[in-house]
Amino acid sequence: MPSTCKEAFDEMPSVFNKDAAKGLNAVYQFNLAGEGGGEWNVEIKDQQCKVSQGSHPSPNVTISMSAADYLDMINGKLNGQMAFMTGRLKISGDIGLALKLQSLFKR
Secondary structure (H helix, E strand, O other): OOOOHHHHHHHHHHHEOHHHHOOOOEEEEEEEEOOOOEEEEEEEEOOEEEEEEOOOOOOOEEEEEEHHHHHHHHOOOOOHHHHHHOOOEEEEEOHHHHHHHHHHEOO
C-alpha cells in the first residue's frame, strides 16, 4: 500500500490492467491538494499506461481531491462513490472515464 501520492503514481504502471484498457484512449488529470499532493496525469493509449508529473493541456477527465483522501481511497479506506457524493472528490469532464478508473488498476 502506497504511503505517499508520489509512490501511488510511481506504482501505477505496475498495477495497470491492460486488458481493461482495450480500445481506450484517454488522459486522466489528478489535482491533489494539501501536504504530499501535487498534479499528475495518466495517459492510457494502446493498452499502455504513461504517468507524468504535472498538468496535461487537454485531459479527458480531471479528478480533484485532497492528497490524504486520495491515499485513503486507493488503499481501500475511503469509498470513492461516498467521497464523490459528499464533495470530497470532484470530477470534471467525462464521468464515465472516471468510473472506469477502478477497473484499470489492480490494487
